[in-house]
Amino acid sequence: MNRHGPNSVASAAFKDWNRNWFAAIAVLLGAAIPALGQTPPPGMALIPAGMYHPHFRSESDPKEVRVKSFHLDILPVTNAGFLEFVRANPRWQRSQVKKIFADEFYLKNWAADLDPGSNAPADVPVTDVSWFAAKAYAQWKGKRLPTVAEWEYAASASATRPDGENDPQFTALILQWYSSPTPAVLPAVEAGATNFYGVRALHGLVWEWVADFNSAMISTGSPEGDGSDRRFFCGASSQGARDVNDYPAFMRYAFRSSLKADYCIRNLGFRCAQDL
């Protein structure tokens, strides 16, 4: 009766299997070819190209965003690293910085302009730095700040897999950190966990600036967009959460939406990225 019976199922399965393999090989090649001969610069790790699934998006946004392969600092910038920067760029020293580029909390926990002091040990992530200061540091290094997509893509990797956001244990660990108070002296960068790509301390030490943090648009308590934001944001309502289980991603989104570029915050640092 069914002339196409099991055979056609098998052949379809074979085609699928084939297509999947081709796709897998294509993905591997796609990731590997641009990366060939691209040894990351010292202190940076290669993040291979892939898909970032935005946690929050509007109806017109794509479900996934292609992230090109890039280099990311293995560790957040430390007080020692930032001291070098302010030595070379006096206008970013605490007493010199223009108010428009950093609020009154800029490097507040440092002892003096050129002395981080005991509250800001050399190997601890630098914090209390504004977006402008972080961007200037990155430029001075010939680097840039990672985008939201790049940061989230790299940070979704757990120790063992690139899609750690689907691992309840990984998510639970991050939430545990989010719910702990910030210690008086932050842990050294070396204390941060290493993820699948060899990048360390993306979670667990400090929050980090990203280049386009101002792309997060929440002004009321309603992430579903009840229209009340329409007055203030053109096209920003109807943004919805993709995965309610990925609460850490939601928290980062909300945190970013509350920032202004001159804010200097006790547990907000940064790291740099670079194109291949």
Place this chain on the structure above:
Amino acid sequence: MKASPLSFALVAALVANAESFSAADSKTNAPVCACCAVKVDAGFRPAYTDKSLYQVESKWTTDGGQAIKFGDLAGKPQVVLMFFSKCASACPILRDDLKRISAALTPEQRAQVGFTLVSFDTERDTPEVLAAYRQAWDLSAKNWTLLSGKPDDVLELALLLGVKYKKDAAGQFAHSNAITVLDAKGEIVHQQTGLNEDISETVQTLVKLVKN
């Protein structure tokens, strides 16, 4: 030759900064600007105030194709709007809000105020496109400036203005609806948010900033 609005802006900027220069000039023996007898240092680096947006070093292109620094807008209050020309929803309303603000001023007041539109759309809003936009919406060449810039510089300016934005897959931008008033020194003195709002506060701010 017809003097361009830009040269007016430059002269205005020089004049506006004359006061802050004079103190330092006696010490440095700076050369004198030929056009207006103001002493300037070789690099023309005005001493902007700590809160002035004109401290940014970004370079912009006007719809007339001229390269300017943001600080070249100094010298008179500016009403600043970030927008993009392909926006079909909020930006036309915001542009009309700016026109309403302009219309609420007397001709004397209006002549002392600048209106500056800066585009989010660094790919599509070329100087040519913005020139066509100026013509289509009849934005006066006398005191309306339309700027395009590099993505990084647009981001920096947006952050200084507290403007959020995000490009979607279709190349449209979601963005804050904010109209900002800068004083002659480039400090933010007022910001109105929302669409088709009551403009009276913004107008009052401008009236206080100009000579009446």
